[in-house]
Amino acid sequence: MLGGAVFAVCMAGTTLPTPLYGLYQEKFGFSELVVTVVYAVYAFGVIGVLLLAGNASDTVGRRPVLLAGLAFSAASAVCFLSATGMGWLYAGRLLSGLSAGLFTGAATAYVMELAPSGGATRATLVATAANMGGLGCGPLLAGVLAQYAAWPLYLPFAVHLALVAVSAVVLARLPETVRDRRPLRTVRPQRPGLPPQVRPVFVPAAIAAFVGFALFGVFTSVSPAFLAQSLDVHNRAVSGLVVALAFFASTAGQLAVDRVGVGRSLPLGCAGLLAGLALLAGALWWDLLALVVASAVVGGAGQGLAFRGALAAVAAASPPDRRAAVISMLFVVAYAGISLPVIGVGLLVGPIGLEGAGLVFIVCMAVLVTAAAGYLLRRPARASA
Structure with missing residues (x-):
C-alpha cells in the first residue's frame, strides 16, 4: 500500500x-x-x-x-x-x-x-x-x-x-526487490519491436490506446478553456473535478476487466470511447456541462477497458523474448496520442475556434476507433488474463 x-x-x-x-x-x-x-x-x-x-x-x-x-x-x-x-x-x-x-x-x-x-x-x-x-x-x-x-x-x-x-x-x-543489481552503465536503451505475428493484434490495440490517450490529452489540456469560454464555468475546482472524473472512470474501467473478461474488454472499450467522443461532440455543439461530465465518465471508462485489454492482448500475442519491446512500442503509440492530436487541436483553435477544433478532433478519433472496432469484429483479439 x-x-x-x-x-x-x-x-x-x-x-x-x-x-x-x-x-x-x-x-x-x-x-x-x-x-x-x-x-x-x-x-x-x-x-x-x-x-x-x-x-x-x-x-x-x-x-x-x-x-x-x-x-x-x-x-x-x-x-x-x-x-x-x-x-x-x-x-x-x-x-x-x-x-x-x-x-x-x-x-x-x-x-x-x-x-x-x-x-x-x-x-x-x-x-x-x-x-x-x-x-x-x-x-x-x-x-x-x-x-x-x-x-x-x-x-x-x-x-x-x-x-x-x-x-x-x-x-x-x-x-x-531486485536481487541481482548491476551498475547503471550496464543499462542499454530498449528497441521497440513488432514481430510479424503480433501485428494483427497490435494494430487495433494500438489504435484504441492512441484514441484513449488522445481523449485524455484533450480533456487535460483544453477542457478547462472550453468550460471557461463556452460554458462560463470559471470555478477551477469544477474544472479540476471534470478532468479528474475521466481518470477515475478509467480506473473503474480497468478494474472492471476482471469481471468483463480480457477478450471482451478491448471491443467494449472501443464502444465506450466512441460513445465518449459522441457525448463530447454534443457538449461542444450544444454547450452543455452535463454532456462534458458524461463524456468524461463514459470515455474514461472506455479508455480503461480498452487500454488494459490492449495490453493483455498484445502481451499474450508476443513471444516471451520480445514481450517487453512490444509493450514499450504500445506505450510509445499511446503517449503519441497524448501529444500529436492535442497539438493539432491547438493549431486549429486560431482559424476555426475551440469548438470547431474539438469537433475536427472528434471526427478524426471516431474514424480511427471505428476502424479498430470493425477490425476486432472481423478478427477478435484473443488474450489471456
Missing part, C-alpha cells in the same frame, strides 16, 4: 497544472496553441525515458529509479514555483514527463513485488488505482487549492513538494 501511495503522489504531479493553464495564460499572455504544446512536452519526456531507460529498474533496482523519478517530480514543481516566463513551464512539463516515464514501469513492478504471497490480484488493483487515481487527484487538488486558497499558482506545487518529500522518506524505508 505504501508503494502505491508513492506511485500516486508522483502521477498526481504530472496533471497538477491542468486547471491552472488559464491563470498562466493571463500571466504570460500566450495562446491556446501554446497551452497544447506545453502540455505535449510532457509526453515527449515520457517517450524518451521509455525508449532510453524503460528497463533501468530491472538492472539497478526499483528504489534508485523511483527516487530519481521523485527527484524529477520535485524539480518540476520547483520550475512551476519559479515560473517567470514560458521557458519555466516547458522545463517543468519535460521534467514531469521524465518522472512519469521512470515511474510507469518501475512503480507498477515494485507494487507487485512488494505484495505478500497470494496478493497478486490485490497488488494489481493497487497499482492500477495508484496510477490512474493519482493522475485524477492532480487536477482535483490543484483546482480546489486554486479556487479556495491563496496563491493559486504556488500553493498546489508547494503542497506537492511536501508530498514528494514524505514519499522519498517512505520509499527509503521500503525494501529493494
